[in-house]
Amino acid sequence: MHYRHLILAAVCASGSYLWGAERTYTIANASAAQARSELALVVKAGLEIAVAQSGTDQRILTISGSEEELAAAEWLLRELDKPAPEAGEARRASAAFTMNGVSDGTITVFYLKGGRSTQQLQESATIIRSIADIRRVFTYNQTHAIAVRGTPGQIAAAEWIWRTLDDEPKAGAVEFSASLGSDNLLRAYHMPAEWSVQDLQEAAVVLRTTAELRRLFTYNRTRTIVTRGADSAIAAANWLASEIQRPASQALAVSEPFQMDDPRQEGVLRVFRIPARHDAAGLQGTAVDLRQQTQIRRIFTFNRPRMLVLRGTGVQIAEAGRILGAAQ
Secondary structure (H helix, E strand, O other): OOOOOOOEEEEEOOOOOEEEEEEEOOOOOOOOOHHHHHHHHHHHHHHEEEEEEEOOOEEEEEEEEEEHHHHHHHHHHHHHHOOOOOOOOOOOOOOOOOOOOOOOOOOEEEEOOOOOOOHHHHHHHHHHHHHHHOOOOEEEHHEEEEEEEEEEHHHHHHHHHHHOOOOOOOEEEEEOOOOOOOOEEEEEEEEEOOOOOHHHHHHHHHHHHHHHHEEEEOOOOOEEEEEEEEEEHHHHHHHHHHHHOOOOOOOOOOOEEEEEOOOOOEEEEEEEEOOOOHHHHHHHHHHHHHHHHOOOEEEEEOOOEEEEEEEEEEEHHHHHHHHHHHHH
């Protein structure tokens, strides 16, 4: 047993006295001081309770709070304070712990496979936090763990993101319908493994800006783009993700148009694959000239494999096609 004693103590809150409790916990597996401090911080910030370190090597945690909070702290410490995983070792996500009477009181811990880097752990946590709108997401490097606290709907979305990122990627895209109110469709695009990180970032910019997706993030290890949006925006992103993976062309090639809902009537999307002989500077120059001649606000370049992505009115897109065709 990690707990050495239980002391009931009166604590003062907002001028009235409430009964609280204090317990101590001895850290068993964190050998480094930084790991012990990190563990204490996850419990303190995740549960918003008082946690103090003591002992000659700071292994003793003194935790203060209500009985409900202490139960959550005990559970969380048990999930986090484990030996480091072996390289390639996969651990199942924890069962959820639910704090009674708290709307965002569902807590789960996800583990990345052993051997993942700190950067990959941080990238995964950032994507979970931002896509699922979860305020309390914390990482613990010793066990490659991500501790998440939120509503049941947020936790379900977080689990889907974690599995999508940590599993080996499958070709194409995967989708998840989350219980997150508006913009509840989640989508992950596994781009070709031979793409560079720069290719991935360029593709993300094209999808984000063309489809107007506020929540869109990249995961470098598996060349994955994760986004969340309304059905119409995700449909546009699906179309774009497919188009930008088409091979280079030796002659001007034009996609079929895609129609988005747009009150400004600028919802026609089209991709022009420019002959491969054009270099990146030439592609940028073509985009600038085309923007000036057609007044299309949304013209984006994708260097691999030399594409122009346009969004505008039907008249503007037709004029752009005429100009590009005449230039060949």
